[in-house]
Amino acid sequence: MRGMLESFCPLENGDDSCCHFLLHLQDFHWQAKILPLFFCTASHLPYNRNGFKFFTSDGGLNKANIKDILERASRIYEESEHGSIQELEEASRGVVTNVDYMSIYASDLVQAVRKSAGNKDGNVPVAFFRPLLFVLISTNRWKGMHIVVDAGNGAGGFFVDKVLRPLGAVTTGSQFLEPDGLFPNHIPNPEDKNAMKAITQAVLDNKADLGIIFDTDVDRSAAVDSSGRELNRNRLIALMAAIVLEEHPGTTIVTDSVTSDGLTTFIENKLGGKHHRFKRGYKNVIDEAIRLNSIGEESHLAMETSGHGALKENHWLDDGAYLMVKLLNKLAAARTQNSSAGSEVLTNLVEGLKEAAVAVEVRLKIDQSHADLKGGSFRDYGESVLKHLENVINSYSNVHIAPKNYEGIRVSGYGGWFLLRLSLHDPVLPLNIEAPNNDDATKLGLAVLAAVSEFPALDVTALKKFVQE
Template structure:
């Protein structure tokens, strides 16, 4: 099969966009996915989406299904024709190193801007960007994986991504419900039987944002893409989208279209986590036997951790909650920083008299824990715990965090643990990149963490993986229980003894109107810097206020 260069990938994508109507829409076999939703209530919509999810998995199990055969479908899905009236501001979809937008209509004042045609164009643009990065010059087809969290718009965007990639002449692996860390891991896993590793990965998620939002994250074997990469991809996508809207298409032979395979990658990924815990316990098959651990997945993608990780390790998991994927998030926001979410897992631990509680965000790149007494291990507490574990393994190492960590954490890391605390800018990618930079200049760093629950370790390819963070805690428990089977989560709590936290912590986020008169025609940055100068002056005049030293953001 002829592969396509980055220069022709755009035209290959456009050639697939034949005019379609809502009825009698043509799609390639293995790709038609119809959802019948009752619109009487969101609850009924939710249940029907869940049922359709199972149906989708059953229709994509044929290995390397070709898209050459066409079938009919009455639901307009991915690959819909782009109307010239549907303008999309692609650059407005950028959210740092991610793409975020509104994917579901129904919320007043929030029009849909992450449409299926826009998503197709973005996927095709990622393939073109990836070809350039790999300097493949069209010599081979790419393999790209796609997964999603539990959001109700997940399947239609997965369809759109699939069409955008395959129309550009590249092959795609669909993982279905997956975690963000697993998607990155698929670029590293050596398993040719399952067509791994892939050249690039796409995760469809918007983390803990409301149900109507969604987004995309992109990975290569080097890690997540940066802001400049995302801007490049969105600029390419805008060009592809505009040319498609104006009918600049080129016919293409069916043989050059990409093909699709469905892979149960979460089982592969979870198996690696299980082996890591067993290794820490000297090869014992069930090192967590006798431990009672409850998990709160917040109806996101983290439910796998119970059946695929904890149970094989011997843990009792009764009392675990909200494991079913539900994109309306009916119980609480899946966010380890959210008070309601943390109260929910704390209550589950206490009500079930569990040894440990674990909570994940929607796509499992963030996490937190609760010990048997109900003490929360999140934010500064989780950073302190991870720092204690990492500094036992790598004495004196530098711990890179975001800028809003407490002074008590600095004292704990530097005075109690003997490490170095390097505060840097907010944003998990900023923190991770700074840790990588520190190593490049000879300053050893093995841990990069945000107070949000994003945590990355050098030993794990600098991947911010909420499940891997929890495995590090389980490793500690498993190793301790090989010496004394009565040991519970107190072994973790003891590690953060001496951490002094502020009695009250308040975070205030200010919305700044770009058109406000106080800006006086200046930029957002100019105004922000003026606010910081004002704050510095106020601090200088008040003896009770002190600036945090060695802080690389704000004051």
């Protein structure tokens, strides 16, 4: 706080922060006023991994930038002659002001939906989730669109009061809207099975038309249709790709590395787009989409199976609330044509997406203190595991290395595929397997197991368990 105060005075403080609204405001309203930003935030992980995020006007900072900041901050702190708590408090008292950015951001989201429903300037307070007035009068069949939100006790609760209700949606049954940094109900992550179970149950219990779930800082999101069908992971990418490709025919969709083969077929054969499967990591997919545009390949969507998705039209911010607004736009537009249109409008957009019967992720830990690392880093060790796997796979005839792949080793065979890669952050090799049935998934798992078993620092317990079940 003190460093911020000294460097960027005056300091403005937004309450109820979700990750991207400040950047959004920075782009649209405050360009010259706010430059560096940081958030004390949680993400999609359990409470013991809460932390900070840093942004400049060019977007989020990466690992190397943050390492540099932390090293410099700790040096400055050590060297400081003014490190007393009293002085820190005095410095903070003078210049911090609270600003309600959230209301401005939320009202922009509301206007985006209103515009999609045909209201060009977005200013008239019409509730677009209700059937049009003449339908109400002539048929007396008024029914508000019922949308439940699960904010996982993160910052996404604003979406109920500041976006959905002003649009006229009914939101009863929404849950875990109050921020609680211990996340007492479920891990706030749309990739997490229990989190998806919770929002699915809320949709079914309340007979809602749609469910929406956010992670803590609202940079990940997912939906559930009225029948309880989850719209997350590959399905959400397929849905967003369908929406984006309607608006930008032929455009390239950049995704992370663990997306399915079925998604490629869907994007390329059904939607007429191009699927560029790149690396894991929201920053990696966003940077890749920006790079493609800079060399003349048009791309409008960069998205991960984790639920991070960024659109060119939204300044490449991986803003989970904006993704959900794109779904609401689709619903609002359909509802102006047909007053009883519901979430099947979204579900129909992913019809034809082929999905594997078995899709698993197994995470293999590297014991960093194991003698087999010979004093080297876990990254080097992981790389040698991957190299060995590549050699072993090349000697097999029934599986083959995928020709285009940007991280780890992706292998096709037995009607499915697997990808073994290094985790972005942890001493872990995540293994993703997709296959048409358990037998084929086991065969793929066994191919990996045979290759990695001779690396004693790698804990293969989870993989053994998977192939034995």
